[in-house]
Amino acid sequence: MRGVPIIGGAAKKCFLKKDTKLSQASETILEMRGIVKKFPGVIANDGVDFELRKGEIHALLGENGAGKTTLMNVLYGLYEPDEGQILLNGKPIHLKTARDAIALGLGMVHQHFMLVQRFTVAENIILGQHSPREPHIEDQKAVYARLKKLSDRYCLSIHPEAEVWTLSVGEQQRVEILKALYRGAEILILDEPTAVLTPQEAEQLLEIIRVLAKEGKSVVFISHKLNEVLSVSDRITVLRDGKVIDTVQASQTGQEDLARKMVGREVLLQVSKNPAQPKEAVLVVEGLCANDARELQTLYDVGFEVKAGEILGIAGVAGNGQTELEQVIAGLRKANAGRVAICGEDVTNASPKEVGNCGLAHIPSDRYRMGVLSDFTIAENLVLQRIGQKPFTRRGWLNWKAIRQQAEELVKSFDVRTPSIEMAAGKLSGGNAQKMILARELARQPRILIAAQPTRGLDVSAIEYVHRQLIAQRDAGEAILLFSTELQEILTLSDRIAVMYEGRIVGVMDIDQADINELGLMMAGGKGLPSCEILETGGAA
Amino acid sequence: MSKSTTTNQERHLPQALVSIGAPVLGCLIGLIIGAFLILLAKADPIGAYQTMLKGAFGGERQITETLLKAGPLLLIALGLTTAFRAKIWNIGAEGQYYMGALFGGLVALYLTDLPRPLLLTLMLLAAIVGGMVWAYVAAFLKVRMGMNEIISTLMLNYIAILLMEYLARGPLQEPGGYLPVSAQFDKVTKLPLLFGTRVHLGVLIAVLLVPVIYTLLWSTPLGFRVRAVGSRASVARYAGVNVEKIIVFVLVLSGGFAGLAGIIEVATLHTRLKGGISQGYGFSAILVALLGRMNPIGVTVAALFFAALIIGAESMHVVYGLPVSLADAIQAVIVLSVLAVDATARRRMDS
Numbered sequence A: 001m002r003g004v005p006i007i008g009g010a011a012k013k014c015f016l017k018k019d020t021k022l023s024q025a026s027e028t029i030l031e032m033r034g035i036v037k038k039f040p041g042v043i044a045n046d047g048v049d050f051e052l053r054k055g056e057i058h059a060l061l062g063e064n065g066a067g068k069t070t071l072m073n074v075l076y077g078l079y080e081p082d083e084g085q086i087l088l089n090g091k092p093i094h095l096k097t098a099r100d101a102i103a104l105g106l107g108m109v110h111q112h113f114m115l116v117q118r119f120t121v122a123e124n125i126i127l128g129q130h131s132p133r134e135p136h137i138e139d140q141k142a143v144y145a146r147l148k149k150l151s152d153r154y155c156l157s158i159h160p161e162a163e164v165w166t167l168s169v170g171e172q173q174r175v176e177i178l179k180a181l182y183r184g185a186e187i188l189i190l191d192e193p194t195a196v197l198t199p200q201e202a203e204q205l206l207e208i209i210r211v212l213a214k215e216g217k218s219v220v221f222i223s224h225k226l227n228e229v230l231s232v233s234d235r236i237t238v239l240r241d242g243k244v245i246d247t248v249q250a251s252q253t254g255q256e257d258l259a260r261k262m263v264g265r266e267v268l269l270q271v272s273k274n275p276a277q278p279k280e281a282v283l284v285v286e287g288l289c290a291n292d293a294r295e296l297q298t299l300y301d302v303g304f305e306v307k308a309g310e311i312l313g314i315a316g317v318a319g320n321g322q323t324e325l326e327q328v329i330a331g332l333r334k335a336n337a338g339r340v341a342i343c344g345e346d347v348t349n350a351s352p353k354e355v356g357n358c359g360l361a362h363i364p365s366d367r368y369r370m371g372v373l374s375d376f377t378i379a380e381n382l383v384l385q386r387i388g389q390k391p392f393t394r395r396g397w398l399n400w401k402a403i404r405q406q407a408e409e410l411v412k413s414f415d416v417r418t419p420s421i422e423m424a425a426g427k428l429s430g431g432n433a434q435k436m437i438l439a440r441e442l443a444r445q446p447r448i449l450i451a452a453q454p455t456r457g458l459d460v461s462a463i464e465y466v467h468r469q470l471i472a473q474r475d476a477g478e479a480i481l482l483f484s485t486e487l488q489e490i491l492t493l494s495d496r497i498a499v500m501y502e503g504r505i506v507g508v509m510d511i512d513q514a515d516i517n518e519l520g521l522m523m524a525g526g527k528g529l530p531s532c533e534i535l536e537t538g539g540a541a
Numbered sequence B: 001m002s003k004s005t006t007t008n009q010e011r012h013l014p015q016a017l018v019s020i021g022a023p024v025l026g027c028l029i030g031l032i033i034g035a036f037l038i039l040l041a042k043a044d045p046i047g048a049y050q051t052m053l054k055g056a057f058g059g060e061r062q063i064t065e066t067l068l069k070a071g072p073l074l075l076i077a078l079g080l081t082t083a084f085r086a087k088i089w090n091i092g093a094e095g096q097y098y099m100g101a102l103f104g105g106l107v108a109l110y111l112t113d114l115p116r117p118l119l120l121t122l123m124l125l126a127a128i129v130g131g132m133v134w135a136y137v138a139a140f141l142k143v144r145m146g147m148n149e150i151i152s153t154l155m156l157n158y159i160a161i162l163l164m165e166y167l168a169r170g171p172l173q174e175p176g177g178y179l180p181v182s183a184q185f186d187k188v189t190k191l192p193l194l195f196g197t198r199v200h201l202g203v204l205i206a207v208l209l210v211p212v213i214y215t216l217l218w219s220t221p222l223g224f225r226v227r228a229v230g231s232r233a234s235v236a237r238y239a240g241v242n243v244e245k246i247i248v249f250v251l252v253l254s255g256g257f258a259g260l261a262g263i264i265e266v267a268t269l270h271t272r273l274k275g276g277i278s279q280g281y282g283f284s285a286i287l288v289a290l291l292g293r294m295n296p297i298g299v300t301v302a303a304l305f306f307a308a309l310i311i312g313a314e315s316m317h318v319v320y321g322l323p324v325s326l327a328d329a330i331q332a333v334i335v336l337s338v339l340a341v342d343a344t345a346r347r348r349m350d351s
């Protein structure tokens, strides 16, 4: 997100001699047998067998809530299984805490990184390492040297002296990997590592994973992106409702086959839609300038409009001002100049509440910091913005019956998998939390919807469902502003596409004139149009 | 869910059982450690504890004493419960208590000509305003200047306490007196007593506020927003909650409660403005709110427990003859054990 996006930089510098490749014989390093893990009301893992070989990249695939994260938390010592056994190099092991797992050579990179922002990479890595004695200066030098060596060996291109807050999301993730390697991990667990990355960063990460495997590390890789899974993994295990459906060789399967195994039915990987019928402009943005969190100017003279009944997609490499634009419109960040209007009403620098009253709903890109109250129940989370309105409040009193009733309905129609609407929302699986946010925002029946990374972390069938919903809302006359770093998603949903580069809108085009190559070029800053022309092109939809 | 580091599914005991069992267990452990302290002082622990129990609950008079102590603790802790639910750590209840006593006390000292019901109402309201004003200073500093409320409320405590001592020594000093105390309040400022006991209106007010705070937190949109801010302020802001307004609200509310407690204590017990009118109620109430799990009913139980402990320790000293310091130490050991066991149990349960 920060600084210049690195495109494939690390991977290219790295040359692996083919002959260093280990014989990837079927030497089993780890085995999980009959793992059962129950939570109140759900069996998250129901007799799972899982096997990992030395030097293997083994993907875990499954619907949202299928039990992937739970299985890996069991492996990493975060949960004790109710039944089942884990064998490492043929010997049964008992993990009580993550510390045990680390000591046995396991490493896990969670989806939300656990790094201290103001510390350097090296400080973060040695944090909590050797507690009895203070690290001496000489020690620290040795640490730096070792980190540098590890970073070079696995092509992570991380400087141990860099402070974490200056790093992009992709780099922070590589710091987590480096941390695991530093602690001597032989087995790396990556839980949806690519969900938060730009396609370029994701490609780079996949390359690193390949390097790791060639160097003899074993990797468990969780992802919802079938193409990634197919391209990087040796074997794929599919989970459904906590059970193993199949384990297949990546070379002997395809996207449709995998999707069918995950969901249990055919999945349309493409959603069709009719041409848009745009009406009056709902959201108008003019000459917008704003700063980012570090008070550096990030948005320059941004202007566009979104009409009722159309989807405007904002394409761009992450970190080119999309987050700031999203926040300014939603009332979460101040604009320095320019104007935002919704339905003719000036809402520049209005509060989130005022913007909401004008008919804006917002699916935030940063779902944990913005979208979910983890210790509130699902029912409470589903009425966050509308708590004070009828029917959820009547004559000044909360109407729990109405709150529960709407929750039951939304959970059902959006297929949020949970044993109860009274469960704390933080216990939902990643994808199901996202579905909950979508349900809440769409239920507000907004005039204008900001959908930022709406399908991040969702499985294929949930993506299909959400895409259909967004198109249905568009057809019902809603204006939708879509932010997505997935070009494919932009192309599937948008009626018009605006490209952002370095805080400016460098071009707007209709979907039938969109050309992937040209888009890619514009996203990389290859071609820019002066802003006055953009507004005109934008108007002639 | 990935934040937990240890989980033991055998520990998924019914939540209710743990929340009652843990404090009881903690209390027992505290009593055992206390027993060793008593043995060290060459006294008989059983006898001492019997005196303690009798002192707190042994008869009508003792129970009355306990209730009278529990009143201010409960009242302050209910306010703090609301603030803590929003994760606003008001530790300035002590100072707000003093300011309440001061504002209410001025009414009691100078407006005695008013009809009694009006005088009492005015006195209580003035105390609430006093506590609110003092808390608002911290709220203003936080919302406008971004100053941490823990620091500001703590500092404001000292100012309030010293201000009271200065006034009692200076402008408000009893004419002709030489002690640093104000003139005695008129008899009419005594709060009405209930059912012919020594339990007064102040205790009743505290008890009545239990359901009020409960309803506020769980049955009104305002309470929902308070809890939302406490759960995660950035999400609350995204959801359209005016976070600053909530911060001001909970601080001012908790300040008002503490101020009310201040005048109730002064009007019923001390009947003068002076230093040392609190016995650390404002600080004990923090523990009461936390131990009561920031739940009004739990807070009620915790307030009674604390009051019983204070009264019991007193009679261990007065009746049984243990040194004051030992009685106080035992009290502290019990509180610590209860808090420690409770915190441990809660961590186990959360994971």
Ligand SMILES: Nc1ncnc2c1ncn2[C@@H]1O[C@H](COP(=O)(O)OP(=O)(O)OP(=O)(O)O)[C@@H](O)[C@H]1O
Pocket (backbone or CB within 6 Å): A039, A040, A042, A043, A044, A062, A063, A064, A065, A066, A067, A068, A069, A070, A071, A417, A418, A427, A428, A429, A430, A431, A432, A457, B001
């Ligand atoms: N701590 C918990 N308490 C209660 N239920 C839980 C907890 N953790 C997970 N679950 C439940 O277990 C099931 C499996 O969740 P898990 O997180 O393993 O799914 P997942 O396969 O990782 O899904 P996603 O792709 O959405 O991340 C879900 O129904 C979830 O609600």
Ligand SMILES: [Mg+2]
Pocket (backbone or CB within 6 Å): A068, A069, A070, A191, A429, A430, A431
């Ligand atoms: Mg998951």
